[in-house]
Amino acid sequence: MSQSLLKLSKENNTISIHAQPLLEPSKLVERGDIYLQLSAHHGKGLFLFESAIDSAIAILNADKHLSPQAIVIAEQRDASLIVKTAKNNMSASITVIGAYGGRAIDGSLLIAALKQNNIVQGVRKNLLQTLLSKSHQLSSGEKITMQVALGRLPENGKDSVFELLVDDISRRVLKPRELEHDKVDMRDLGELCSVAQGQSLMKRIRATAGIDGYTVLGETLPAKPGEDKPFSFYDGAEVSDYDEDLVIATQPGVPIFKKNGVQVDDALVVKNVSATTGHVNFDGSVVIQGDVKPGMKVTASGSLTVLGFVELAELEAGADITVAKGILGKQSVGDSEYACTIKSGGKITSKFAQYTLLDAKDDICLSHHALHCHITTRGKLSVIDDTKRYGTLSGGYVSVGYSVHALNIGALAGTVTSISAFTNYEHLRKQISDTCRLWDEEKEYLAQMREAQIKLLKIPTNKRPKDLVNKVVESHRLHTANLRRCKESYDKLKEEYIDVLSQVSITAAKRINAGVNCQLEKYALPVSQEHGPSIIRVREQGIELKPL
Known part of the structure; x- marks a missing residue:
């Protein structure tokens, strides 16, 4: 195709073709010819109108006379x-x-x-x-x-927290004294913690306001401020006159750490409990500087601290029980009861427990092991030390209100270990069920009120008993308010239950062995083979074991 027959012009950042039939059958125009012409006119890289190019080619190759047309086939465009x-x-x-x-x-x-x-x-x-x-x-x-x-999501404020300013024997049990070369002394737990009058015990760190977020459009996303929680007050301690965020001791004694506060007890201190001293029954806290020997009983209405061992003995306290060195029972024969029992109205903390019945209202924390024990708690069970080197839960029966966390669960020999976690679910479900029943009752009352209103409407206005009308109106208002409260309570309880269920678990930080029978809420899961670090949880499809 001769270039003179293909007239191109560049105006206003466009390239046009002056299209008219060439009437030369042997010289048909192809798309490649157009592209060559475009390159010659610096049209490479321009935006091409492909359909316009097709139209131009059709006109150029037409076998009859057609009126010439200026067709834009390329255009320069900015980014x-x-x-x-x-x-x-x-x-x-x-x-x-x-x-x-x-x-x-x-x-x-x-x-x-x-x-x-x-x-x-x-x-x-x-x-x-x-x-x-x-x-x-x-x-x-x-x-x-x-x-x-x-944008930035809002960072909600943190609730006020309470920082302990004196040491706690239960902490020492879970975190023994560190030695050189990355070693620890499991026997050195320090001396008994006692405080003097006027000594600082607990500091409150105030809640934070949080940081507002924003969208890219400049809209503010307000942060939820943290909650400033007050101190809880117990005997032997009070808020300082000079600092409202500081709790001090009002008497010398043994500090007992409670929720949002500290209690200072004038404790009974004995060296050992044996046949020489006899059983101990004290209204208050008891500190035993040595051991509790076989066959002995110690009862305290407050806390109970043993700095040595407990062997084949019975301990019972209204508050926390701490045994610094360990608890030793013996293997029972047949269905005989445990010869060593520890019952606490608070927490139980110890280095280890063997062949022992442990019963606590709050958490149970063992830093070394729990072997062939019968463990019951409404709180959580932890069998692991702070260094995450020790912690074996093996044999026996475990029933906990919420979660179980141990380094190893079960034994390589396949020792049967039964764990029932989140046993509190029945109590929580009962709360939901009771609230639902009240909700249904209020709906029934409202239905009765509506029937009463319909009957009143059938009575002429001047003959309706005023007292009865007022009574029906007031009852309707009351039951409507009750229905709303029941609905709100039901929704809140159900949301809390789902939230708790999503968090409870049976966790083995290192290994879970075959022979462990797990029950979590209403779901059962027998472990038939060894697994590495694992977590057992309840999800929508049921109970599941997954790598940690």
């Missing part, structure tokens, strides 16, 4: 961009489309596009610079998309 904001307005991205022979984008164009789309906060300058740099490397029509603005 373009599209700004997109996420549905929740927490991020914004820019898509840049490479120029077709025109100008590339510059920084001012990016900024203007963001402002035009109301993206005013969270813009990252470094991301804009990266996008600008990469956009200059785009070929014609090539696209690149980058996130350039990010």
Whole structure:
């Protein structure tokens, strides 16, 4: 095809073809011919109108006379961009489309596009610079998309926390004294913690307000402030006159750490409990500096602390029980009762327990092992030390209100270990069921009120008993309010139950062996083979064991 027959002109950033039939059958125009002509006229890289090119070729190759036409087949285009904001307005991205022979984008164009789309906060300058740099490397029509603005979620405030300022023997049991060369002394637990009058015991760290978040559109996302919790007050301690966030001792004694407060007991201190001293029954706290020998009983209405061993003995306390060195029972014969029993109205903390009945209202924490024990607690069970080197739960029966956490669960020999976790679910479900029953009762009362109202409406206005009308109206208002409260209580209890269920678990930080029978809520899971670090939880599909 002769170039003189193909007339091209460049005006207003476009390239047009003057199309008219060539009437030369042997010289048909092909698409490649058009592309060559475009290259010759610096049309490479321009935006091509492919359908227009097809129309021009059809006219050029027509076998009859047609009126000439000027058809635009290529156009120069500047780089373009599209700004997109996420549905929740927490991020914004820019898509840049490479120029077709025109100008590339510059920084001012990016900024203007963001402002035009109301993206005013969270813009990252470094991301804009990266996008600008990469956009200059785009070929014609090539696209690149980058996130350039990010919102920030609100950071809710933290509730006030209570920091202990004196040591606690139960902490020493779980974290023995550290030695050199990354070793610990499991026997050195320090001396008994006692405090003097006026000594600082607990400090309250105030709640924080939190940090507001924002969207890329500049909308503020308010943070929820933390809750400032008050001290709980117990005997032997009070808030300092000089600092309302500090609790001090009002008498010398042994500190007992409770929820949001401290109690200081004038404790009974004995060296050992044996046949020489006889059984101990004391209204208050008891501290035993040595051991509790076989066959002995110690009862305290307060806390009970034993700095030595407990062997084949009975301990019972209204508050926490701490045994520094360990608890030793003996293997029972047949269905005989345990010869060593520990019952606490608070927590139980010890280094280890063997062939022992442990019963606590709150958590049970053992730092070394629990072997062939009968363990019951309404709280949690932990059999692991702070260094995560020790902690074996093997044999016996375990029933806990919430979660179980141990380093190893079961034994390589396949010792049968029965664990029932989240036993509190029955109590929680009963609360939900009771609330649902009250809700149904209120709905029934309201139905009766509506029937009464319908009957009253059938009575002429001047003959309706005023007292009866007032009584029906007041009853309807009362039961409507009760129904609303029951519904709110039901929704809250159900939400709390689901939240607790999602958190409770049976966790083996290192290994869980075959022979462990697990019960979590109403679901059972027998472990038939050894697993590494594992967690057993309840999910929508039921109970599951997964790697930790």
